[in-house]
Amino acid sequence: MAEVLLASRNGKKLAEMERILSPLVPGVRVLGLDDVVAYAEPVEDQPDFAGNALLKARAGLAATGLPSLADDSGLCVDALNGMPGVLSARWAGPAKSDDANNALLLSQLSDVPDERRGAHFTCAVAVCHPDGRELVVEGRMDGRIIRETRGSGGFGYDVLFAAVEHPDLTTAELDPEAKDAISHRGRALRDIAPRVAELLGGS
Structure with missing residues (x-):
């Protein structure tokens, strides 16, 4: 059975990624960081999502010898000149609290009118293979920031983000399949999954 490492221990993120990867890469066993021997994880110090994703995928490959996937994603708010961006997870400080991040973002946008609350999520997914091949793809979801948290699904800024496809619901109010x-x-995973299958010798 082919094995691939997903360099994350975020349970919700692993579940989300596995839901999308599993039907596209049949027969693959996806391991998370808690399923392998612990190794020193790199500091995510790159200026963009693609750089951080590659950093993590390369570290996973070096530590385990397994084909390794990693992602980096974040929220880019128009009124904040694209921030928090790569700082999304630690916007309110190094403790990485979703509640604190959301509260800070709402505070920063408190006087921004609805028509200027545009934002988008970006996700870069990188895969590194033991034979030296590397690939990075990016996906994007456009929408806006609402004025109060809503919903119990998802994670991170989902409780504040309404996508253009579902303007009356936050992404935390969507069921997993709709999200x-x-x-x-x-989007990034659907783009990269067939290529992962090729790297693993699948169809």
């Missing part, structure tokens, strides 16, 4: 269909991560 996967439009999400930045879903």
Whole structure:
């Protein structure tokens, strides 16, 4: 059975990625960071999502010898000149609290009118193969930031983000399949999954 490492221990992210990868890469066993011997994870110090994704995928490959996938994603808010961007997970500080990040973002946008609350999520997914091949793809989901948190699904800024495809619902209010269909991560994974299958010798 082919094995691939997904360099993450975020349970919700692993579940989201596995839902999309599994039907596209049949027979593959996807391992998370908690399924392999612990190794020193790199500091995500690159200026863009693609750089951080590659950093993590390369580290996973070096530590395990397995084909390794990693992603980096974040929220880019028009009124904040594209921030938080690569700082999304630690926008309110190094403790990486979703609640604190959301509260800070709402505060920063409190005086921004609805028509200027545009934003998008970006996700870069990188795969590194033991034979030296590397690939990075990016996906994007456009929408806007609402004025209060809503919903219990998803993670991160989902409770504040309404995608253009579902303007009356936050992505935290969508069921997993509806979110996967439009999400930045879903789009990036659907793009890269057939290529992962090729790397693993599948069809």
